[in-house]
Amino acid sequence: MEMIKLTIDNKIVEVAKGTTVLKAARKAGIDIPTLCYFELGDMNIENKPGGCRVCVVQIEGRKNLAPACATEVAEGMIVDTHNIRVLNARRTVVELMISDHPYDCLICAKSGNCELQDIAHKFGIREIPYQGEKSTYRKDTSPSIIRDVDKCIMCRRCEMMCNEFQTVGALSAVNRGFNSVVAPAFEMNLEKSPCTYCGQCVSVCPTGALTEVDHTRNIITALADKTKTVIVQTAPAVRAALGEEFGMEAGTIVTGKMAAALRRLGFKYVFDTDFAADLTIMEEGTELLNRLGRSLNGDTSVKLPILTSCCPGWVNFFEHNFPEMLDIPSTAKSPQQMFGAIAKTYFADKIGVKRNDMIVVSIMPCIAKKYECQRDEFKVDGNPDVDYSLSTRELAQFIKQANIDFINLPEEDFDHPLGESTGASVIFGNTGGVIEAACRTAYEIHTGKKLDKVEFNELRGMEGIREATIDFDGLPINIGIAHGLGNARKLLDDVKAGKSKFHAIEIMACPGGCIGGGGQPYHHGDSSILKKRAAAIYREDVGKPIRKSHENPDIIKLYDEFLGKPCGEKSHHLLHTHYFDKSTEVFIEEQ
Amino acid sequence: MVNIKLSDDKIIRIKDICKSFNNEGGELINVLHKTQSTFGYLPAEVQEIIARELNVSLAHVYGVVTFYSFFTMIPKGEFPISICMGTACYVRGGEKVLDEFKRELKITVGQTSDDGRFSLSCLRCVGACGLAPVVMVGEKVYGRVAPDMVKDIINEYK
Numbered sequence: 001m002e003m004i005k006l007t008i009d010n011k012i013v014e015v016a017k018g019t020t021v022l023k024a025a026r027k028a029g030i031d032i033p034t035l036c037y038f039e040l041g042d043m044n045i046e047n048k049p050g051g052c053r054v055c056v057v058q059i060e061g062r063k064n065l066a067p068a069c070a071t072e073v074a075e076g077m078i079v080d081t082h083n084i085r086v087l088n089a090r091r092t093v094v095e096l097m098i099s100d101h102p103y104d105c106l107i108c109a110k111s112g113n114c115e116l117q118d119i120a121h122k123f124g125i126r127e128i129p130y131q132g133e134k135s136t137y138r139k140d141t142s143p144s145i146i147r148d149v150d151k152c153i154m155c156r157r158c159e160m161m162c163n164e165f166q167t168v169g170a171l172s173a174v175n176r177g178f179n180s181v182v183a184p185a186f187e188m189n190l191e192k193s194p195c196t197y198c199g200q201c202v203s204v205c206p207t208g209a210l211t212e213v214d215h216t217r218n219i220i221t222a223l224a225d226k227t228k229t230v231i232v233q234t235a236p237a238v239r240a241a242l243g244e245e246f247g248m249e250a251g252t253i254v255t256g257k258m259a260a261a262l263r264r265l266g267f268k269y270v271f272d273t274d275f276a277a278d279l280t281i282m283e284e285g286t287e288l289l290n291r292l293g294r295s296l297n298g299d300t301s302v303k304l305p306i307l308t309s310c311c312p313g314w315v316n317f318f319e320h321n322f323p324e325m326l327d328i329p330s331t332a333k334s335p336q337q338m339f340g341a342i343a344k345t346y347f348a349d350k351i352g353v354k355r356n357d358m359i360v361v362s363i364m365p366c367i368a369k370k371y372e373c374q375r376d377e378f379k380v381d382g383n384p385d386v387d388y389s390l391s392t393r394e395l396a397q398f399i400k401q402a403n404i405d406f407i408n409l410p411e412e413d414f415d416h417p418l419g420e421s422t423g424a425s426v427i428f429g430n431t432g433g434v435i436e437a438a439c440r441t442a443y444e445i446h447t448g449k450k451l452d453k454v455e456f457n458e459l460r461g462m463e464g465i466r467e468a469t470i471d472f473d474g475l476p477i478n479i480g481i482a483h484g485l486g487n488a489r490k491l492l493d494d495v496k497a498g499k500s501k502f503h504a505i506e507i508m509a510c511p512g513g514c515i516g517g518g519g520q521p522y523h524h525g526d527s528s529i530l531k532k533r534a535a536a537i538y539r540e541d542v543g544k545p546i547r548k549s550h551e552n553p554d555i556i557k558l559y560d561e562f563l564g565k566p567c568g569e570k571s572h573h574l575l576h577t578h579y580f581d582k583s584t585e586v587f588i589e590e591q
Numbered sequence: 592m593v594n595i596k597l598s599d600d601k602i603i604r605i606k607d608i609c610k611s612f613n614n615e616g617g618e619l620i621n622v623l624h625k626t627q628s629t630f631g632y633l634p635a636e637v638q639e640i641i642a643r644e645l646n647v648s649l650a651h652v653y654g655v656v657t658f659y660s661f662f663t664m665i666p667k668g669e670f671p672i673s674i675c676m677g678t679a680c681y682v683r684g685g686e687k688v689l690d691e692f693k694r695e696l697k698i699t700v701g702q703t704s705d706d707g708r709f710s711l712s713c714l715r716c717v718g719a720c721g722l723a724p725v726v727m728v729g730e731k732v733y734g735r736v737a738p739d740m741v742k743d744i745i746n747e748y749k
Contacts, residue, residue: 163648163650163651168648169647169648169649169650169651170648170650171650172648172650172651172653172654173654173658174650174653174654174657174658175657175658176657176658176660180658183650184650185635185638185642185648185649185650185652185653186635186653187653193650194648
């Protein structure tokens with residue numbers, strides 16, 4: 001590799017040819033502020049339109065200042081990152097940006113996490129010398145995401161995530177100059193676009209232009225209503241990230257404190273989505289073995305590979321993009337919805353509460369879950385199985401609002417019976433985790449043998465697309481894994497073309513799986529945070545006394561008392577779903 | 592993605608244009624140029640077919656169409672009127688002529704009259720500065736146009 005030597009702020013730096021000045025400076029420990037630039041290392045996610053000009057530096061011999069994020073290093077280059085000219089230019093850029101930005105910081109959902117606010121603060125900007133017109137645009141609210149384009153600074157990170165990483169193509173910069181905005185085609189509302197609500201645009205937006213729909217107030221109202229029994233479920237990935245919102249080190253597991261906090265918030269029963277994840281494995285694993293068995297016996301009507309269906313962003317994606325393959329995904333509902341279906345039948349009966357008097361809240365690392373719980377097929381006579389879904393971020397906000405000293409809370413357990421879970425269900429939070437959990441159960445059911453080692457390390461990792469062959473006692477099972485919808489599309493295109501060799505494919509919409517979900521604490525491009533969360537999830541698995549879903553005693557009891565058998569008639573009715581062709585749902589309205 | 596309301600032969604013509612550029616996403620601007628010169632404008636359905644054929648997102652196609660002022664989603668009138676706003680025409684009263692057209696036709700630049708007969712646009716220099724201010728109706732050039740001549744010009748096409 002050809003190396004280049006240059007001088008940055010009087011420091012001699014040696015980097016590979018092709019490196020940008022920004023990365024060279026960071027390598028040398030010199031901080032250059034950025035705004036539009038975004039990188040999530042290891043995932044090949046990078047946004048460098050060189051548009052905002054906040055990262056400008058002076059390069060000796062050049063007349064104009066150069067954007068560090070988009071300028072390659074050259075031999076002997078002398079870079080000055082913080083002289084007066086540079087600082088003045090950066091200040092002017094930010095002042096101009098703010099001159100066309102609402103002064104909403106007091107009530108903005110992004111306040112405290114806003115990169116524009118951080119930079120304004122860092123630069124000590126106290127007044128804006130530019131008066132004039134501000135661009136205004138209508139607010140667009142979808143079931144999961146709110147677009148408030150007035151707060152957009154045209155960094156186009158969302159566009160990059162939506163188009164390049166996710167290949168969803170819902171967002172693009174449209175119009176020109178002062179009128180330019182990031183919007184769906186024909187400036188339709190997000191709800192009418194191919195948006196999957198994965199929320200990755202929200203997780204990279206530097207300002208409050210893209211935020212999630214917040215149901216906290218509805219939950220407070222429900223909690224105050226004495227006639228309602230309000231219960232809560234928490235997804236696997238939440239416990240590995242919630243602590244970050246309280247200043248704890250990334251990768252700190254806060255399961256016990258989270259349960260304690262939820263109890264103090266007033267939830268009557270604090271349950272675990274992990275219980276429903278174990279249930280998902282029972283249903284999906286059985287379905288996999290059924291399909292596999294029939295296929296091996298020569299039944300050509302069986303479709304393989306089976307695709308996981310836990311991730312609502314992914315479900316939306318295939319409904320929009322692969323309508324001809326709606327019979328391939330598992331029909332198993334997601335854990336969130338399985339939980340709701342069981343809570344409002346089995347559990348409601350157990351405690352003698354009417355369905356309409358029970359409110360089920362979910363805490364999710366995800367914002368597509370907000371849309372999922374509103375889908376019509378998950379309602380009974382208009383009453384949803386899951387009433388409200390909060391993101392990890394919103395739960396943290398709720399806990400702070402209630403003045404709960406989270407850090408000093410005692411560790412408490414979940415309630416029974418819907419709080420019992422295994423290590424297999426915890427790893428649902430990581431890419432590869434669902435299929436690993438399914439393998440633990442499917443292997444033992446298929447072979448009748450005990451697994452010596454429950455970890456399938458070959459299914460783990462952060463590569464966007466992974467594959468492995470698992471030996472089911474002489475029967476090789478080919479498994480594909482993708483996280484990120486662009487990676488998923490590649491695997492699906494192969495399936496569509498009849499070139500796929502896989503028996504089962506796990507897909508998660510977000511980078512790293514749910515740990516990198518659109519509703520998680522903002523990582524601001526620091527991929528080490530995702531890795532720490534992933535490691536924490538695997539630690540939690542190791543610490544569990546039971547690590548296989550089919551050994552969960554309360555799951556066994558649920559089948560004995562209520563469901564009968566996996567994929568049986570009652571399961572089919574309560575725990576399975578069907579999919580819709582949404583490819584023609586995007587309408588162009590008459591102008 | 593959308594329900595398309597175009598006739599089959601139009602769809603085939605758009606697909607042929609895309610094919611002539613090897614259905615390459617990078618040729619989007621050229622495809623849009625060719626399509627607009629064939630149909631006169633780029634309605635939503637047309638953009639949808641182009642997006643699908645070139646395998647680019649519809650939002651991206653719309654983004655490009657709305658970025659370049661040359662592209663239009665509004666059909667041009669039967670008699671497109673262009674007023675030169677080049678330096679020479681401008682200083683000799685081009686803007687006043689434009690205002691008169693706007694007033695007479697009750698439309699602004701970029702719009703088409705309700706009866707579909709006239710549309711209004713501005714252009715930059717047709718190379719006839721000696722005749723400034725210049726107006727074009729279709730291919731016909733009118734020189735030394737004064738605001739009081741506007742009504743007569745429009746009447747020629749009524």
